[in-house]
Amino acid sequence: METIQVLGLKKAYGDLQAVDGVSFSVKDGQVFSLLGPNGAGKTTTIEILEGLRAQDSGEVKVLGLDPWKHGYELHKKIGVIPQGFKFVDYATPKEAINYYAALFGVKADADAILKKVILEDSANTYFSRLSGGQKQKVGMALALVNDPQLVFLDEPTTGLDPQARRAVWEVIRNLKSEDRSVLLTTHYLDEAEELADEVAIMNRGKIIAAGTPPEIISKYGSGKAGESLEDVFVKLVGEEASTSPVEQSVEAKPPRRW
């Protein structure tokens, strides 16, 4: 069984078609990356898969479940680290993990989890005092409390310094070595190339290329020697670019209604 199956997914916010007929699948134990510029529709897609947003049309199955309808059940089996993870200021990572363990009704070894995300040294530091990278790691720790089969990461290293980025990458590699499936969205090409088994390049709500990085390079590249994923990406996205700069900068983010 495919861990994630998406068929013809569509989602619009008013006039903006954020996700425009997206289809892909993720195999068990794989690291899959949705790669694309800001506004491509990555966050919307991943949020639909996480059960945080309802789709307009299309079929979605995560671990065999419909995420929106069976969110409660699904959340017990998945881990999610949202973009810009934030938590309560005066909670320590250890307290946060124990709190989540109580919520999920599972026994969690806080120290072991903190070790997995390389955060043992800050186990008892208030969240507000942690660095950006450490805060992200708390998010990852919480996502692992229920020992999930599948982990979603939405732009996990955006806004982090290079050292923190590398540290987070290592945690993600640890996840893979534990046979968990990972779906990650990113706009960093090196991240996709480093971590992902398979990549789907998204732009303006559609998938414009998919496969392993070598496959994409050979299929969409210009055949030059030493061509990288970045070259192909720039070429593909460049071709897609519209003439109007305004259209390009529209963010496919949901309208704030509160």
Place this chain on the structure above:
Amino acid sequence: MGLFFSLIFPIILILLFGAIFANTGSTTVPVYVQNNDNGSLASTLFINALSSTNIMKITMAPAGVNFTHYLETNSATDGIVIPSGFGADLGSKPPIPVNVTIYGNPTSSTSGIVTGVTNAVVSALNLQTVNAKAIVSTQQQTIASKTFKYIDYLVPGLIGFSVLTSPMFALVNISSQYKRDKLFKQLSLTPLTKTEWLVSKIIWYILITFVSFLLMTTAGIVLFGAHISYTLGIVPFLLLGPFLFVSLGMLVGTVSKSVESAAVVGNLVTFPMMFLSGTFFPVSTMSATLQTVAHVLPLFYVIDGLNSVMLYGNYTSAFTDIGVLVVISAVTFGLAVRFFKWRED
């Protein structure tokens, strides 16, 4: 930090207000008396007669000074001046009429008392001077109902104050901040439900309310001699109050568009309630319009109920208050849950 506001601040208020108003409700009126008749027997007897009524607490002012100026310097409104020649005139045959001047402020309740008492003493003196006997006399009979000091009203009022302010300020803040930081979205990924989260806050504030109730009543009784009865009738109010105000704070925070606007709306709701619901002074002392306004404020029913059971033992009135509170709380809770968006869309 939240605990400071919930527990310590109301105690500070009790100490402050209790100390400031410690002497209100005392039964004697301070009055300055200037005797310009140089210690004559008649004037001394007159002053003794005034003080023996036990209604005025007399302080002698120096003779001959400008009395109005003297009263002003001593921030007093009530005074009596006995003119020179008082004794001589009364003693002449036939007696020459004398005038005792009463100084006061027509709008002050104390002046009314001073005028009344002085005139009564003067009438008795007049009767005596003409050797007349009083045919009609009066007798004092005290009704054995409890008389309340200000501190007795203050304690239930301040309990109401803290029942309102702790949850309101906290919840408005938390709910708007969590919304901004997407913490609710975060929590929606766990098995925790919105109702569970809200109920946990209600339970917490019920606990705080009970502790703060004990602290405040203890302070009021031990330090200021408040007369408060601890009865079971208090419990419904200590439960309904937090239930209502946690829900209300939550509602304000979730429907507001930002943390700042939530704070503004929260204050707009909380501050009028703080002062117009009978917290610091009885609602009956307010104008008719404001009294109507008070009846629309939820906190009024909490304080009115607390007053009914803690001071008057009036359980019927308390029952009505509980009824009103149950309805308001249920509606507010329902609205809070309805508008509490756990996840978007």
